[in-house]
Amino acid sequence: MINVFGRSVGAPSNLTRLILLSALSVALMILDHRGHHLEKIRSGLNLLAYPIQLIASVPAYVGGSIGDFFTTRGTLRQDNEKLLAERQGLNAKVQQFDALEEENARLRRMLGSAAQVADKVLAAELVEVSSEPFTRKIVVAKGSRDGVYVGQSVIDAHGIMGQVTQVASQVSRVTLITDAGHAIPVLDNRSGLRMLVFGTGDPDTLKVPYLTSASDIKEGDLLVSSGMGGTFPPGYPVAQVRRIVNDPNEAFLAITAKPAAQLNHGKQVMLIWRGTPPKSGASAK
Amino acid sequence: MRLGLDAHRRLTLVATCTVAVILAIMPFPAWAEPFRPDWVGLVLIYWCLAMPERTSVGTGWLLGFLQDVLYGSLLGSNALGKTLLAFLTVRLHLQLRMFPRWQQAVSIFGLLIANQLLVLWIRGAIGQAPDTFIYWTPSVVGALLWPWLFVILRDLRRRGGLT
Numbered sequence: 001m002i003n004v005f006g007r008s009v010g011a012p013s014n015l016t017r018l019i020l021l022s023a024l025s026v027a028l029m030i031l032d033h034r035g036h037h038l039e040k041i042r043s044g045l046n047l048l049a050y051p052i053q054l055i056a057s058v059p060a061y062v063g064g065s066i067g068d069f070f071t072t073r074g075t076l077r078q079d080n081e082k083l084l085a086e087r088q089g090l091n092a093k094v095q096q097f098d099a100l101e102e103e104n105a106r107l108r109r110m111l112g113s114a115a116q117v118a119d120k121v122l123a124a125e126l127v128e129v130s131s132e133p134f135t136r137k138i139v140v141a142k143g144s145r146d147g148v149y150v151g152q153s154v155i156d157a158h159g160i161m162g163q164v165t166q167v168a169s170q171v172s173r174v175t176l177i178t179d180a181g182h183a184i185p186v187l188d189n190r191s192g193l194r195m196l197v198f199g200t201g202d203p204d205t206l207k208v209p210y211l212t213s214a215s216d217i218k219e220g221d222l223l224v225s226s227g228m229g230g231t232f233p234p235g236y237p238v239a240q241v242r243r244i245v246n247d248p249n250e251a252f253l254a255i256t257a258k259p260a261a262q263l264n265h266g267k268q269v270m271l272i273w274r275g276t277p278p279k280s281g282a283s284a285k
Numbered sequence: 286m287r288l289g290l291d292a293h294r295r296l297t298l299v300a301t302c303t304v305a306v307i308l309a310i311m312p313f314p315a316w317a318e319p320f321r322p323d324w325v326g327l328v329l330i331y332w333c334l335a336m337p338e339r340t341s342v343g344t345g346w347l348l349g350f351l352q353d354v355l356y357g358s359l360l361g362s363n364a365l366g367k368t369l370l371a372f373l374t375v376r377l378h379l380q381l382r383m384f385p386r387w388q389q390a391v392s393i394f395g396l397l398i399a400n401q402l403l404v405l406w407i408r409g410a411i412g413q414a415p416d417t418f419i420y421w422t423p424s425v426v427g428a429l430l431w432p433w434l435f436v437i438l439r440d441l442r443r444r445g446g447l448t
Contacts, residue, residue: 028361
């Protein structure tokens with residue numbers, strides 16, 4: 001590493017090298033940001049970085065395994081009971097769900113619109129590494145060889161977590177909805193009002209700008225993805241409105257919301273492949 | 286001179302840099318995340334102080350570039366920050382070496398802030414700037430850790446036979 005740039009007789013001075021390397025960095029940044037010309041190079045580099053990520057994730061992995069090993073019988077029994085109770089509750093709901101789905105399909109047929117097809121889901125393990133400080137990104141152990149693509153939606157059991165922004169062959173990076181550079185189109189589940197939800201960089205806070213005091217939104221409202229823009233599938237929970245502040249001096253309401261997904265917990269996420277609706281409404285079965 | 290650098294010496298340098306890079310992406314509990322110092326920056330500053338004729342802007346750029354790849358951040362942003370950090374350290378290394386340890390820590394704080402400021406500008410330019418003062422804590426923690434880190438790295442360097 002040092003040999004390459006080690007100073008020897010006739011080598012350029014530090015200032016020259018600073019200027020050259022700065023120019024190179026700026027060129028890289030422009031290529032990366034403007035044209036996304038570096039996708040191929042990037043996934044190659046990510047492949048090289050994979051071993052380092054694996055090494056860095058070892059302590060967390062070992063810590064987790066040791067924790068699992070020493071889980072007491074009592075805890076396991078408690079977990080088991082809790083899961084059984086949860087399963088019963090879910091089973092009861094599923095009974096209704098079948099009937100409702102049938103009814104929904106029938107109504108859609110009557111309206112002549114395309115039926116919604118169930119989305120395909122793949123569970124992915126988290127690679128326990130941190131991203132750049134004060135960004136909200138995670139790395140998951142599924143990549144292009146599993147069919148993961150840029151822009152794919154990622155959810156957990158409670159709601160939408162974010163979208164895939166970089167893909168290498170074995171791993172991919174997911175930008176969470178709380179990242180300061182992220183926005184997602186949603187609608188209010190109660191009133192049907194459409195809006196955008198932005199990340200703040202804070203792990204537990206989202207903001208909803210550009211709504212006036214005349215908007216029909218209340219604290220506690222559930223915001224679900226609207227599917228507009230085509231990136232996220234419609235109907236998944238995104239956030240719950242936490243606080244609405246109406247400052248008469250400001251043009252818009254200051255609204256904060258809490259993400260529905262548990263972004264900081266759990267070791268597994270789910271990647272969604274959108275179910276493709278049939279071309280014509282008549283072919284819906 | 287280049288060939289005189291034997292494998293053992295090079296190993297010490299590469300090993301410390303690798304450990305710093307791994308510490309930079311090792312998962313912390315969420316509450317501790319803002320207190321993670323810029324390990325890569327600190328180790329880079331040390332080597333630029335200890336042997337400015339061997340490690341300087343080139344090493345800084347490589348480390349920063351590696352960080353960009355591992356962080357998935359804008360390619361070149363950390364590279365530029367680390368290049369500047371290395372350049373400033375090498376430029377000031379004669380003064381910095383003379384300072385008592387606490388004064389050195391204060392100067393290191395300034396260098397780390399310069400690096401963070403540059404990265405913040407870049408992130409602001411692409412609309413991903415964090416709007417919180419906690420952003421600066423890594424530099425504070427880094428400066429506080431400096432005296433201890435300095436001693437550890439100096440011992441490692443002497444054991445590794447690097448002059």
